[in-house]
Amino acid sequence: MFFPISGAHISPIYLVIVGFVIGILGGFFGVGGSFIAGPALRVVGLDWNFAVGTDLAHIVGKSVVAVRQHRAFGNVDLKLGLIMALGTIAGAEAGAQLIQMLKRAGNVNLVVSIVSIVVYCSISGFMIWETRKTLMSQKGRSRRGAVQGQMSKKDHSAFGPVTQAIQRLRILPMVALPTSGIKAISLWTILLVAFVGGFFSGFLGGGAGYIRMPSMVYILGIPTHLAVGTDLFEIIISASYGTFTHAVKGNVDILIALVMHTGAAIGAQIGAICTQYFAGPKIRLAFVPLPLIGAAIVIYTLLTGHKL
């Protein structure tokens, strides 16, 4: 199939399959899936600028589907999502500015590659440690008969004491997030978490859900199911902003994004439904390979010089 906007010839079946896989990952983990979509579009010959812009457009559609599904399950905190969108957009701009500075200094590729490998591996390492500890302590509790019965959206986390200490910080103004079960948390903490997520989104590319979703769980203390749904809601806003700016610069082939999305629409629903069958720590444990895949892709490009 010929796509006149980017001038590319790509099989629509391939695009639908890629969209489907990314849709499942997005619906289940609350990530945009750029670390797969970008290379998948590059492999079929799409220019890098089109791959980035088109992927963002496709993320918008996929997130709309997943958010509607998550909302039906009560997994979206709209208030938190709207506050975070502000921090994310500011962070994305700051990240993009740093990229421009590094570009001028002439060492952008090496710096971004090393930072991304460190960040991806740290996230995975930390999540392995935390989920293992949480699952082991849960096993101990259920053996003693303390926790039994239905799976709950209220997560237990080995990082809980640190999260509680962060929630106790009294930096005004404080906001309540009743949907997430948080009585009061500093607005600045939420904005800072969103800013950091946005910063990495602008600096490393993609939606940076691999940073924001864990941050929401461990720093803000949002239950995992709500973090996934709210992250996706927030991604709709930030990815729409990214799509608009990229489209104005001529980097979006919306026809490719629409075709990809036909697969993602069904994948995202399956992914969102799957979250109902897994407890929070298990979703977090299953999340671990995603940043590692991102790190592997970066290491490959560093070692071979080929940009996937």
Added chain:
Amino acid sequence: MKKEATRTLRAFAIELAIYALLVVAYFFLVLHFLGQSLYQLELRHRYAYASVAILLMMGQAVLLQNVTTLLLRFIRRRAG
């Protein structure tokens, strides 16, 4: 339990098959005709193209989700 799982899987397979047919029809009818107009819009009015791109994406998302939900409901009802 096993019977229930088999029924769900069968309903899902039917849904996928019908969905695939609808998507193919959608490619040829809608995207084929939209292609040239979007290309012209992208060449001449970038800001309008950017807005239309986001609206199209969101519109398609809502439409496809409703289609898949309706399909699944219809198939489940027929499967009993």
